[in-house]
Amino acid sequence: MPVSAPGHAPADAFFLDTADGPRFCLYHAPVGACRGALIYLHPFAEEMNRSRRMAALQARALAAQGFGVLLLDLHGCGDSGGEFGDASWDGWLRDVAAARAWLEQKTGCTAGLWGLRLGALLAVCHAQRAPAPPARLLLWQPVTIGSGYLNQFLRLKLAGELLAGGSDSGGTDALREALKAGESLEIAGYTLNPALADGIDAADARALAPRCAIDWCEVVAAPERPLPPAAARVVDTWRLQGSRVNVHLAAGPQFWAAPETVDCPNLIAASSAALTHHADA
DSSP states (O other), X not given: OEEOOTTSOXXXXXXXXXXXXXXXXXXXXXXSSOOEEEXXXXXXTHHHHXXXXXXXXXXXXXXXTTEEEEEEOOTTSTTOSXXXXXXXXXXXXXXXXXXXXXXXXXXXXXOEEEEETHHHHHHHHHHHHSXXXXXXXXXXXXXXXXHHHHHHXXXXXXXXXXXXXXXXXXHHHHHHHHHHTTOOEEETTEEEOHHHHHHHHHOBXXXXXXXXXXXXXEEESSTTXXXXXHHHHXXXXXXXXXXXXXXXXXXXXXXXXXXXXXXXXXXXXXXXXXXXXXHHO
């Protein structure tokens, strides 16, 4: 089932059979000889929808440069099988492993992982746990501490309750206790189950030094802005542990958080240049 855009070769849309059910994928074949392969891991909840255009633009740019790119919808997300409320962190890691096996067989290359926000943290976890590391990691604005990100998501529920005239009902601590007791929570239109919450909560990039080359891409408000301190500390920790990390700063909007569709051309250019440099090295 081809999916195309004017001026671009069509992408192949298909369902990848996994042990946990079908996963919707879009495959952008490389133009010319294959120079590498990459799997895109989308961000969490509504950030996924707001980022689809940027993911598509980057995938097309990389395919034009000779990379095979697979865009994967994780369990319960996008057009994949299963319900979001049944998804788990370990299940998502199995999705990544299945997609990687398919792409490596398709291209004959060891696949790299490209993740945005929580998808970047998922990529880091896979790189640490997989028997063989991915070829590289391309991390877009990575979430580094899952517990902090989970708290931010839980606060959306509290904000909704306050807007509806209720109270914060004990804050995030009370919501965490409900999850520990086995209760799923409805937050901003998504059902968060304890298995997924536990996995996100336990994920900490500071303790996971990936065993491969890493390109860390951070969107900043202006070209002169430095890498934020929290991100810089993780980069320094990884380098001390022996990881090869290159940092790329791209001035532009935070498209994953914008209510309207916006692009960040500088991020696409920086990412394409970084991967081309690796392929030519």
